[in-house]
Amino acid sequence: xxxxxxxxxxxxxxxxxxxxxxxxxxxxxxxxxxxxxxxxxxxxxxxxxxxxxxxxxxxxxxxxxxxxxxxxxxxxxxxxxxxxxxxxxxxxxxxxxxxxxxxxxxxxxxxxxxxxxxxxxxxxxxxxxxxxxxxxxxxxxxxxxxxxxxxxxxxxxxxxxxxxxxxxxxxxxxxxxxxxxxxxxxxxxxxxxxxxxxxxxxxxxxxxxxxxxxxxxxxxxxxxxxxxxxxxxxxxxxxxxxxxxxxxxxxxxxxxxxxxxxxxxxxxxxxxxxxxxxxxxxxxxxxxxxxxxxxxxxxxxxxxxxxxxxxxxxxxxxxxxxxxxxxxxxxxxxxxxxxxxxxxxxxxxxxxxxxxxxxxxxxxxxxxxxxxxxxxxxxxxxxxxxxxxxxxxxxxxxxxxxxxxxxxxxxxxxxxxxxxxxxxxxxxxxxxxxxxxxxxxxxxxxxxxxxxxxxxxxxxxxxxxxxxxxxxxxxxxxxxxxxxxxxxxxxxxxxxxxxxxxxxxxxxxxxxxxxxxxxxxxxxxxxxxxxxxxxxxxxxxxxxxxxxx
Amino acid sequence: xxxxxxxxxxxxxxxxxxxxxxxxxxxxxxxxxxxxxxxxxxxxxxxxxxxxxxxxxxxxxxxxxxxxxxxxxxxxxxxxxxxxxxxxxxxxxxxxxxxxx
Numbered sequence: 001x002x003x004x005x006x007x008x009x010x011x012x013x014x015x016x017x018x019x020x021x022x023x024x025x026x027x028x029x030x031x032x033x034x035x036x037x038x039x040x041x042x043x044x045x046x047x048x049x050x051x052x053x054x055x056x057x058x059x060x061x062x063x064x065x066x067x068x069x070x071x072x073x074x075x076x077x078x079x080x081x082x083x084x085x086x087x088x089x090x091x092x093x094x095x096x097x098x099x100x101x102x103x104x105x106x107x108x109x110x111x112x113x114x115x116x117x118x119x120x121x122x123x124x125x126x127x128x129x130x131x132x133x134x135x136x137x138x139x140x141x142x143x144x145x146x147x148x149x150x151x152x153x154x155x156x157x158x159x160x161x162x163x164x165x166x167x168x169x170x171x172x173x174x175x176x177x178x179x180x181x182x183x184x185x186x187x188x189x190x191x192x193x194x195x196x197x198x199x200x201x202x203x204x205x206x207x208x209x210x211x212x213x214x215x216x217x218x219x220x221x222x223x224x225x226x227x228x229x230x231x232x233x234x235x236x237x238x239x240x241x242x243x244x245x246x247x248x249x250x251x252x253x254x255x256x257x258x259x260x261x262x263x264x265x266x267x268x269x270x271x272x273x274x275x276x277x278x279x280x281x282x283x284x285x286x287x288x289x290x291x292x293x294x295x296x297x298x299x300x301x302x303x304x305x306x307x308x309x310x311x312x313x314x315x316x317x318x319x320x321x322x323x324x325x326x327x328x329x330x331x332x333x334x335x336x337x338x339x340x341x342x343x344x345x346x347x348x349x350x351x352x353x354x355x356x357x358x359x360x361x362x363x364x365x366x367x368x369x370x371x372x373x374x375x376x377x378x379x380x381x382x383x384x385x386x387x388x389x390x391x392x393x394x395x396x397x398x399x400x401x402x403x404x405x406x407x408x409x410x411x412x413x414x415x416x417x418x419x420x421x422x423x424x425x426x427x428x429x430x431x432x433x434x435x436x437x438x439x440x441x442x443x444x445x446x447x448x449x450x451x452x453x454x455x456x457x458x459x460x461x462x463x464x465x466x467x468x469x470x471x472x473x474x475x476x477x478x479x480x481x482x483x484x485x486x487x488x489x490x491x492x493x494x495x496x497x498x499x500x501x502x503x504x505x506x507x508x509x510x511x512x513x514x515x516x517x518x519x520x521x522x523x524x525x526x527x528x529x530x531x532x533x534x535x536x537x538x539x540x541x542x543x544x545x546x547x548x549x
Numbered sequence: 550x551x552x553x554x555x556x557x558x559x560x561x562x563x564x565x566x567x568x569x570x571x572x573x574x575x576x577x578x579x580x581x582x583x584x585x586x587x588x589x590x591x592x593x594x595x596x597x598x599x600x601x602x603x604x605x606x607x608x609x610x611x612x613x614x615x616x617x618x619x620x621x622x623x624x625x626x627x628x629x630x631x632x633x634x635x636x637x638x639x640x641x642x643x644x645x646x647x648x649x650x
Contacts, residue, residue, distance in 0.1 A: 016603070
């Protein structure tokens with residue numbers, strides 16, 4: 001025993017050591033305490049770490065891991081803290097995958113970025129993403145952190161909306177315990193707002209300030225409705241509140257996109273050799289290649305991505321999520337990136353006299369999950385893509401990376417209206433791979449391939465065109481009314497991976513690698529003359545979620 | 550930590566005999582267990598109490614205890630459910646581990 005310490009001090013030190021602290025931790029703590037003592041008036045932080053009793057986890061490592069989220073528990077009054085712990089406990093007993101779906105749906109509904117969860121919980125973002133989207137297992141302690149964040153966030157958001165309704169301009173509850181300033185989440189357009197904006201864009205590409213103000217109101221109201229709150233509680237939207245500036249920027253970006261597409265069209269029209277930019281590396285599994293409508297096949301590198309997301313109704317009655325997919329093909333290749341930093345919308349070629357030369361259709365996917373409108377006689381389409389990550393233009397973004405939820409009612413309405421407008425003019429050959437309109441199914445998206453498309457009501461599939469990557473083909477088991485047209489690249493490879501139940505119109509070789517071919521499904525369309533053409537009658541494409549995260 | 554339940558009757562038959570074998574007794578008139586500890590001196594007693602205290606903080610479950618010099622009397626019961634719960638059993642187990650022989 002050390003001679004410098006009294007027996008009691010030794011006992012105390014031994015007690016500390018046997019409680020799970022190691023020498024290093026004790027020394028660090030001593031340093032902090034001495035620093036605190038140097039500053040009078042500092043309140044020491046309570047470290048109320050509370051591992052679960054029932055889990056019997058050795059807390060030695062658990063202590064180190066404690067995410068900042070647990071510290072917040074101490075900040076609440078005890079009743080609230082106990083209530084929240086009770087809810088977290090309850091969630092921990094439930095089926096983890098079920099809870100993951102609930103949380104994911106909630107995040108989509110309120111447009112919450114994963115980054116926020118990662119910051120608050122200390123979880124690894126990749127692990128979190130996989131757990132939420134694919135059900136990758138997560139240890140109990142980590143799930144506890146996640147559920148704690150979820151429970152607290154619900155409280156925060158409820159508080160935000162309550163404050164909003166009372167007109168209280170409270171600051172956002174701190175979600176960062178450290179001294180650095182609260183980082184407000186990056187604004188993100190919700191699907192409801194984008195729908196409204198695209199419609200407005202169709203009417204008028206350059207709205208005046210008054211019109212923008214109106215749009216601001218409309219969008220915020222729609223976002224509130226999506227979240228299930230009264231439209232008057234707009235301030236509760238927090239960082240996702242739509243402002244006039246944001247609307248202005250959105251229109252400016254769309255105009256820039258259109259100008260860029262026009263420029264590309266001009267390039268193609270004048271016969272410039274198109275070189276294809278390789279797909280961005282960030283999204284390996286989601287780039288599809290399409291063969292040109294005519295006999296000329298594009299080179300391997302030409303890529304055309306489109307995403308189809310299909311949502312089946314959630315059995316648990318969760319908020320139905322709707323996603324729109326848009327893909328458009330232009331008869332131009334992208335030689336350079338368009339000058340937009342956000343997701344861009346797709347426009348069909350306005351003049352059907354574009355070159356029959358089949359260049360690689362470059363697709364610029366927008367993140368807009370709204371239905372495209374096609375004005376009769378004008379084959380231009382505005383298509384938005386429910387993608388969350390804008391990358392370089394040639395990179396088609398994964399639609400499934402963010403699926404947004406919408407209330408079913410507005411969607412149905414939109415669905416019908418869009419349906420009426422979906423009469424497309426006969427495609428010229430160069431437009432065959434053209435615009436696809438996607439509609440939203442009031443359904444919940446599951447990322448498990450086997451679950452996709454299971455519950456799609458066939459009634460909506462009068463004429464359905466589904467474009468997907470071949471890796472998703474396993475999901476098309478229920479599309480009995482769908483014929484399959486396969487558009488393959490000139491170098492088909494392999495066998496179709498999971499196309500057992502699919503009907504093949506084209507008995508060509510199957511394609512395996514998602515990145516090498518485009519598979520398209522058409523219902524009752526006569527595609528006799530051009531097996532690779534998609535006939536232009538009205539259709540309602542659906543979307544298939546591609547698991548990305 | 551969620552809802553804390555009393556130890557149901559069946560479980561008592563499994564959990565309590567071990568503790569009773571270690572010297573814990575059931576208190577008359579309330580649903581609790583009790584044990585007295587005797588140490589060599591105050592330091593040892595208080596060192597023991599410190600260990601138990603640190604664990605109690607982690608478990609968020611605190612004992613009723615009395616200490617005079619080298620004696621420590623501990624009563625374990627759960628206030629939220631008005632009787633014995635798993636937390637009491639867990640803490641008792643821990644105490645048994647920590648007591649110096």
